[in-house]
Amino acid sequence: MVGEATKYIKAHELAIGYGKKLVANNINFALGTGELCAIVGVNGIGKSTLMRCLGGLQPKLSGDISISDSDLAALSPSNLAKTLSVVLTEQPASKNLTVQELITLGRQPYTNWIGTLTSQDKKFVEESLDAFLLKELRFKKCHELSDGQLQRVLIARAMAQDTPLILLDEPTTHLDLYHKVEILKLLQRLAHRNKKTIIFTTHEIDLAIQLCDKILILDGKTNPFGTPCELIEQKHFERLFPSEMVEFDAKTGSFKVKK
Amino acid sequence: MSINRSYYISFVLIALAVVLAFLLNVSSGSVSIPFGTILAALFGTEMELDSWNYILWNYRVPKAFTAVLVGGGLSLSGLLMQTLFRNPLAGPFVLGISSGASLGAALLLMGFSLLSGFTTISIFNDVSVAIAASAGSFLVLLVVMVVANRIKDTMALLIIGLMFGSITSAIVSVMAYFTSAENLQRFIFWSFGSVGNLSSQQVALLAAIVGLGFILSVGSIKQLNAFLLGENYAQSLGVSLKKSRLVIILGTGLLAGGITAFAGPIAFVGLAVPHLTRQIFDTMEHKILIPAVFLYGAILMLLCDTIAQLPNSANVLPINAITSLVGAPVVIWLLVRKRKLLF
Numbered sequence: 173m174v175g176e177a178t179k180y181i182k183a184h185e186l187a188i189g190y191g192k193k194l195v196a197n198n199i200n201f202a203l204g205t206g207e208l209c210a211i212v213g214v215n216g217i218g219k220s221t222l223m224r225c226l227g228g229l230q231p232k233l234s235g236d237i238s239i240s241d242s243d244l245a246a247l248s249p250s251n252l253a254k255t256l257s258v259v260l261t262e263q264p265a266s267k268n269l270t271v272q273e274l275i276t277l278g279r280q281p282y283t284n285w286i287g288t289l290t291s292q293d294k295k296f297v298e299e300s301l302d303a304f305l306l307k308e309l310r311f312k313k314c315h316e317l318s319d320g321q322l323q324r325v326l327i328a329r330a331m332a333q334d335t336p337l338i339l340l341d342e343p344t345t346h347l348d349l350y351h352k353v354e355i356l357k358l359l360q361r362l363a364h365r366n367k368k369t370i371i372f373t374t375h376e377i378d379l380a381i382q383l384c385d386k387i388l389i390l391d392g393k394t395n396p397f398g399t400p401c402e403l404i405e406q407k408h409f410e411r412l413f414p415s416e417m418v419e420f421d422a423k424t425g426s427f428k429v430k431k
Numbered sequence: 432m433s434i435n436r437s438y439y440i441s442f443v444l445i446a447l448a449v450v451l452a453f454l455l456n457v458s459s460g461s462v463s464i465p466f467g468t469i470l471a472a473l474f475g476t477e478m479e480l481d482s483w484n485y486i487l488w489n490y491r492v493p494k495a496f497t498a499v500l501v502g503g504g505l506s507l508s509g510l511l512m513q514t515l516f517r518n519p520l521a522g523p524f525v526l527g528i529s530s531g532a533s534l535g536a537a538l539l540l541m542g543f544s545l546l547s548g549f550t551t552i553s554i555f556n557d558v559s560v561a562i563a564a565s566a567g568s569f570l571v572l573l574v575v576m577v578v579a580n581r582i583k584d585t586m587a588l589l590i591i592g593l594m595f596g597s598i599t600s601a602i603v604s605v606m607a608y609f610t611s612a613e614n615l616q617r618f619i620f621w622s623f624g625s626v627g628n629l630s631s632q633q634v635a636l637l638a639a640i641v642g643l644g645f646i647l648s649v650g651s652i653k654q655l656n657a658f659l660l661g662e663n664y665a666q667s668l669g670v671s672l673k674k675s676r677l678v679i680i681l682g683t684g685l686l687a688g689g690i691t692a693f694a695g696p697i698a699f700v701g702l703a704v705p706h707l708t709r710q711i712f713d714t715m716e717h718k719i720l721i722p723a724v725f726l727y728g729a730i731l732m733l734l735c736d737t738i739a740q741l742p743n744s745a746n747v748l749p750i751n752a753i754t755s756l757v758g759a760p761v762v763i764w765l766l767v768r769k770r771k772l773l774f
Contacts, residue, residue: 229663253669265517265661268773269715280657280668286718287653315773333668 180205180369181226181337186235188218188225194233195221201388201397203371205336208363210380211373213390214413219373220261222390223341226371227258239337253281257333259326259340267315271325274314275300278332296332304328304358320351327355331362338362340372344379352376356383377409378426400425438719441711445726449499452733456498457491459742490627493634495733497626500634501694502704502732503725504641507648508686509701510708510724514655514717515679516589519774522702523687526588526680527571527595532691533622534599535567536560540618541603541610560621561633561692568688571595576680585662585676623749624695626736633693640689647682648721651675655717697751699758704728705774706765731757 179202187197196218203209211219224230226237228244237244239255247255257278264274278300279293289297301307304324314322323343330338343359344352356376360383363370374380380387381400388397389408396408403409409420409427418427458469464483472478472487505523512521523529539560578591607615629637648655654675657665666672687701705720708727712719735757739748 227667229666249666249671250669253667256667258664258667260661260663262661262663264659264664266514266659266715266774268709269659273715274660277656277660277668280653280670283653285650285653287656313773 179203180240181371182236182238183226184236184238186222186225186237187233188221189233190221190230196390196392196395197233197235198393199235199388199390199395201386203369203386205369206363206367207369207385208360208383209369209371209386209388210384211371211388211390212375212377212380212412213392217390217392219390220341223258223339223371223373227256227339228252229258250281253333253335255335256337256339257330257335259323259330259338259343261341261345263322264314264326267313269314270311271306271314271317272297272301272310274325275306275329275332278329278334281333296334300328300332303331303362319346320348320354323347323351323355324358327358327362331366331368336367336369338368338370340370342373342375344374344376352379356380360384377412378424381425438712438714438723442723442726445711445723445730448730449726449733452730452737453495453499456495456733456737457487459737460486460491460740461743461745461747462486463743489631493629493631494627494736496634497629497637497694498732498736499729500637500641501626501690501697502700502728502730502735504644504686504690504728505697505701506704506708506724506728506731507645507721508683508690509703510705510717510720511648511651511655511679511683511686512701513705513774514658515676515683516585517658517661517774518586518589519706520702521589522699523683523691524596524696524698524701526575526592526683526687527599528568528575528592528684528687529691529696530596530599531571532564532568532688533603533696535563535565535570535692536621536695537603537606537618538567539563540621541606541614544610544614558633564692565688568684568691571599572680572684572688575684576677621695622751624697624751624754625747626694626732626750627747629693637689637693640685644682644686644689645721645725647678647685648717651679651682652717652721655679656715659715695751698755699762700728700731700754703758703761704731707731707761710765 182202183199186199187194189195199222211222213219225232276289276297279289279296280287282293283289301310304327306324306328309317309321314325317325327340327343343355347355356379359370359372362368384400386398387400387403389395389403389412391412396403396406404422404425417430419430421428454470458464458466468478469487478484509522512523512526513519575588575592578588582588607618654665654670657668657670662672704727705724708720708724712723714720735753736750739750739753741748
């Protein structure tokens with residue numbers, strides 16, 4: 173068991189919300205380098221709000237978020253951009269960007285005042301294009317892409333930003349099963365091979381159980397966190413949804429509709 | 432970078448087109464001067480007629496430079512707004528900046544006489560109209576900036592700009608209803624727009640204002656590129672939202688406000704030119720788009736002004752009408768052809 177001190181990102185007694193409105197509290201988790209973590213929970217429980225807090229896009233209410241043992245809120249905007257990258261549910265504002273232009277924007281935190289690309293920057297863009305199978309699509313405009321392709325482009329952009337931490341808000345929505353698995357496999361490879369800490373929110377609990385190293389369940393009370401096996405043994409998934417509709421099958425790690 | 436290199440040829444061609452449009456513009460007018468003579472005069476030789484010399488250096492050359500500054504500056508402000516507001520229909524008119532300038536000019540030309548009771552106003556020359564229009568546009572700009580600091584949503588800001596436009600045009604029409612025919616005529620002529628009648632000093636001042644706006648735009652290239660992803664993504668890339676929005680709005684205000692003050696409200700250039708430019712320069716990279724849009728706008732304005740002058744006739748058409756006649760069909764054509772106006 174790795175000690176708490178060596179964890180890359182830690183949240184302690186975190187409470188999130190907007191202004192005076194509390195959305196969720198009592199959130200605790202810690203992730204090491206190279207770990208893939210899913211955040212699951214019912215609609216409206218605060219998954220997106222948590223992502224925005226972790227990404228520094230919105231202030232937390234109370235508690236601590238520390239990255240590499242320093243406080244998240246204390247990081248300057250430019251340091252934050254070199255620490256974590258995000259993939260949001262919102263579409264890019266301009267759909268007229270080409271795939272390559274969009275991915276190149278990920279290098280912004282490293283370029284000079286006018287955005288000149290060094291050979292290092294170009295190398296990162298090429299690697300990202302390669303890792304997400306986008307080489308043939310590089311001159312395509314974003315409005316010409318399918319949902320799955322666009323999602324790959326947005327994740328590739330986050331990879332090009334070359335941050336130790338990547339946050340993704342529902343990267344698999346609107347995709348069919350094949351493309352869901354494709355995206356999650358690519359994320360898993362990115363985490364394990366490139367040693368990135370990756371946190372994403374999802375509704376694909378059965379896929380998350382199979383692919384993730386850790387899962388955080390937002391249930392509005394204790395918010396259990398652990399490996400998929402631990403959570404199954406402690407019967408946390410059974411309590412996720414009202415039991416009259418679906419039941420959790422611990423043997424297969426998936427939900428079944430009650431007949 | 433190999434992609435950027437392919438734009439060098441386009442830039443050479445477009446710069447050449449600016450020079451050609453400039454020559455065409457200075458060589459046409461109500462008095463016909465042979466093209467060869469004009470060309471020689473531009474390279475330093477004296478022309479045989481003193482009146483020709485006077486026309487060329489005191490009227491046509493300042494006018495052509497004004498056209499370059501007005502066309503380039505308005506187009507650039509249109510580009511900045513389309514990126515900032517993530518809206519392909521944004522232009523200098525939507526933030527209410529041009530309406531503010533109209534309000535300033537209208538207050539001076541029509542409101543002043545209404546309030547003070549004077550009917551004839553000989554003291555109001557072009558300079559005082561320019562000052563009033565600048566004051567009006569900067570007043571609106573200040574209000575917009577205050578609102579921009581309080582509201583996070585740029586769409587709301589866009590609608591507020593449109594509302595400002597409605598309010599000012601309502602005030603202008605109330606004043607127009609009560610004012611004398613003579614003052615109304617003065618205002619109508621101002622609202623037609625004109626790139627002529629500016630002295631060399633005024634052109635120099637306009638150049639300084641447009642230059643400052645250009646510098647602010649170039650300084651915001653990285654932020655503008657980041658805004659293409661949306662504000663949340665821009666923030667995650669380390670862009671300070673409030674600061675960069677303020678700089679971009681200030682640049683837009685200088686460009687659109689300063690130009691409207693000197694040349695009157697000129698429609699469609701700011702909206703249409705960025706879209707036209709993207710037909711040639713197929714990129715969203717502002718490092719390429721900013722100079723390209725400026726040059727393209729200069730060409731369009733020089734050509735529109737050449738048409739407005741009606742070569743070899745003493746009549747001058749309102750330039751605002753010409754730019755609308757050119758600009759509106761272009762926007763319709765783009766919409767029909769691409770089915771969707773993207774930015």
